[in-house]
Amino acid sequence: MTDLKNQILDEIIIEWVRNPGQSKDEFHRLKNNVYKNYDVEKPFASIEFISRYNELVKNWTIIANPEFQKLIRKRWVRSLSGVTVISLLTKFWWCPGKCVYCPTFEWLPKSYIPNEPAVQRAELNEFDPILQIHNRLRALEVTGHKIEKNDIRIIGGTWSVYPKAYQEDFIKATYDAFNTYDEMKENIEETDLGSERFASFKLKEWYKLKLSDSLEEAKKLNETSRCRIIWIAIETRPDWINPEEIARLRRYGVTRVEIWYQSTFDEINELNKRWHGNKESTYATKLLKNAWIKVVAHMMPNLLGSTPEKDKESLARVFDDQAFRPDELKIYPMVVTDKSELTEIWRNGWFQPYDDETLIDLTAELEAMIPEYMRLNRTYRDIPASEILAGSHVSNLRQIVEAKLKKKWIHLVDIRHREIKDKINIAANATMNIFDYEASDWKEFFMTFEDKEDRTIFSLLRLRLPFTPPASLDAQLPPQWGGLEGELYSLLPELKWAALIREIHTFWDQLSIWEAGSTFGQHLGFGKKLIEKAEEIAIENGYKKMAVIAGVWVRWYYEKRWYKLEWEYMVKYLT
Numbered sequence: 001m002t003d004l005k006n007q008i009l010d011e012i013i014i015e016w017v018r019n020p021g022q023s024k025d026e027f028h029r030l031k032n033n034v035y036k037n038y039d040v041e042k043p044f045a046s047i048e049f050i051s052r053y054n055e056l057v058k059n060w061t062i063i064a065n066p067e068f069q070k071l072i073r074k075r076w077v078r079s080l081s082g083v084t085v086i087s088l089l090t091k092f093w094w095c096p097g098k099c100v101y102c103p104t105f106e107w108l109p110k111s112y113i114p115n116e117p118a119v120q121r122a123e124l125n126e127f128d129p130i131l132q133i134h135n136r137l138r139a140l141e142v143t144g145h146k147i148e149k150n151d152i153r154i155i156g157g158t159w160s161v162y163p164k165a166y167q168e169d170f171i172k173a174t175y176d177a178f179n180t181y182d183e184m185k186e187n188i189e190e191t192d193l194g195s196e197r198f199a200s201f202k203l204k205e206w207y208k209l210k211l212s213d214s215l216e217e218a219k220k221l222n223e224t225s226r227c228r229i230i231w232i233a234i235e236t237r238p239d240w241i242n243p244e245e246i247a248r249l250r251r252y253g254v255t256r257v258e259i260w261y262q263s264t265f266d267e268i269n270e271l272n273k274r275w276h277g278n279k280e281s282t283y284a285t286k287l288l289k290n291a292w293i294k295v296v297a298h299m300m301p302n303l304l305g306s307t308p309e310k311d312k313e314s315l316a317r318v319f320d321d322q323a324f325r326p327d328e329l330k331i332y333p334m335v336v337t338d339k340s341e342l343t344e345i346w347r348n349g350w351f352q353p354y355d356d357e358t359l360i361d362l363t364a365e366l367e368a369m370i371p372e373y374m375r376l377n378r379t380y381r382d383i384p385a386s387e388i389l390a391g392s393h394v395s396n397l398r399q400i401v402e403a404k405l406k407k408k409w410i411h412l413v414d415i416r417h418r419e420i421k422d423k424i425n426i427a428a429n430a431t432m433n434i435f436d437y438e439a440s441d442w443k444e445f446f447m448t449f450e451d452k453e454d455r456t457i458f459s460l461l462r463l464r465l466p467f468t469p470p471a472s473l474d475a476q477l478p479p480q481w482g483g484l485e486g487e488l489y490s491l492l493p494e495l496k497w498a499a500l501i502r503e504i505h506t507f508w509d510q511l512s513i514w515e516a517g518s519t520f521g522q523h524l525g526f527g528k529k530l531i532e533k534a535e536e537i538a539i540e541n542g543y544k545k546m547a548v549i550a551g552v553w554v555r556w557y558y559e560k561r562w563y564k565l566e567w568e569y570m571v572k573y574l575t
């Protein structure tokens with residue numbers, strides 16, 4: 001039967017790839033016709049098509065066809081931003097915050113609740129990073145996703161308060177997991193994979209023998225591993241960001257930090273027991289940006305003491321006041337869940353969440369404010385409706401809001417809205433666009449390759465420059481850079497007086513590291529041209545040095561462009 005099944009699958013796949021440009025309906029028609037010819041009663045699963053397609057590409061019967069991959073891949077949007085996002089949850093730990101809305105379940109990290117999909121996956125894998133990654137990679141691979149370039153999101157309360165030994169082990173295990181994935185597949189029986197405790201135990205016994213001796217070794221191995229880490233994100237409180245913490249994050253390879261502003265009204269943060277204000281939020285933002293790290297800020301409308309008008313004012317300040325201006329944003333409206341202080345406040349009738357109509361109108365106004373250099377990642381936290389005691393259950397809030405804005409002819413300009421995703425803009429229409437703005441006292445250049453007609457973004461680069469470049473690289477730091485900022489540069493001397501490339505990102509479907517460019521996005525040379533332009537701007541502004549934070553795997557890319565590794569940064573001396 002296997003031979004016959006392969007023959008049927010081959011017939012469908014080969015027929016389809018030889019006649020490109022067909023619709024999804026035509027694919028279904030083709031399948032049904034072939035099934036009928038062979039009296040197939042039960043249609044084959046996508047996984048079977050994926051596995052057979054990979055086989056045909058491998059043995060050169062057909063050449064790789066991105067359109068076909070897209071057709072058979074499950075939830076293909078997962079890798080449309082050019083990388084595969086993998087969320088990892090840490091174990092239960094405390095948090096110095098006492099935020100009224102934050103639930104506490106003693107077996108979960110602070111602020112997480114049972115039944116959230118990421119929580120369930122982590123629980124099944126005993127919060128072990130290697131098991132979480134191996135099982136996730138396996139699930140993604142069998143459903144047709146590329147897993148060579150990975151964006152790791154470590155979630156679970158306040159990362160900075162976890163014991164340093166736990167942090168180090170967790171990060172090392174994360175690299176080890178990617179480095180050992182292929183070997184694990186060869187050594188562990190298919191039936192042993194999965195998330196059951198027994199399978200996990202077996203896997204654990206196996207991988208114990210495979211771990212590297214140190215974090216440095218694990219990172220080095222990842223530079224040549226098939227499955228590589230492009231970015232790592234953690235989440236933490238702004239008042240726990242300091243130079244020492246940043247230096248530690250850089251050693252771990254962290255490239256993005258999610259910090260919670262929640263509100264830009266100090267009195268509202270105080271009422272909600274955040275225990276930090278704007279002073280800490282803006283300081284953390286600046287230190288992170290100055291160390292190249294990308295800043296994702298969280299805002300929370302509907303906090304105690306707020307109103308829709310105040311929420312708008314609060315968010316407007318994030319854009320209007322240059323001391324904030326993060327790179328990305330998440331907007332999570334407050335909801336009431338069990339086991340938080342807010343649960344009692346709500347039960348006593350002292351808090352009433354906005355109704356759906358108010359929330360939709362408010363979110364529409366908030367989204368319309370977001371400037372072109374910022375990416376709005378989410379507008380709703382993925383909490384199962386069954387866990388929400390009060391507050392909106394509209395999980396597709398973003399779609400509703402955006403449909404509403406479209407009807408009013410309001411065009412959104414934030415990055416996520418303009419990423420190429422699965423659109424078919426032609427690369428030949430791309431033109432370079434440079435927008436500069438002040439952020440956390442320094443100058444930022446937001447550079448893109450975008451479609452000159454509809455402004456769809458193919459590729460972007462963020463460049464950060466101090467206002468007054470020094471005459472020589474040996475110059476002393478000016479007095480106003482004393483204190484904590486001076487400390488930052490003494491811990492990260494590679495960055496002193498350097499212009500910083502803080503992000504380079506080419507969108508569209510993920511290509512393997514060795515694949516040539518498609519018509520649309522990755523591997524077409526956009527990144528190279530943006531880097532060259534960024535170097536030109538830095539030189540014009542008097543800079544003699546450029547530093548790039550490069551995820552472990554991309555170092556080779558910069559080495560080709562005369563950058564050299566100085567601790568965790570790729571550095572080039574500009575002439």
Ligand code: SF4
Nearest residue numbers: 095097099102111157
């Ligand atoms: S800082 Fe975050 S994790 Fe800590 S209590 Fe507040 S919401 Fe919860």
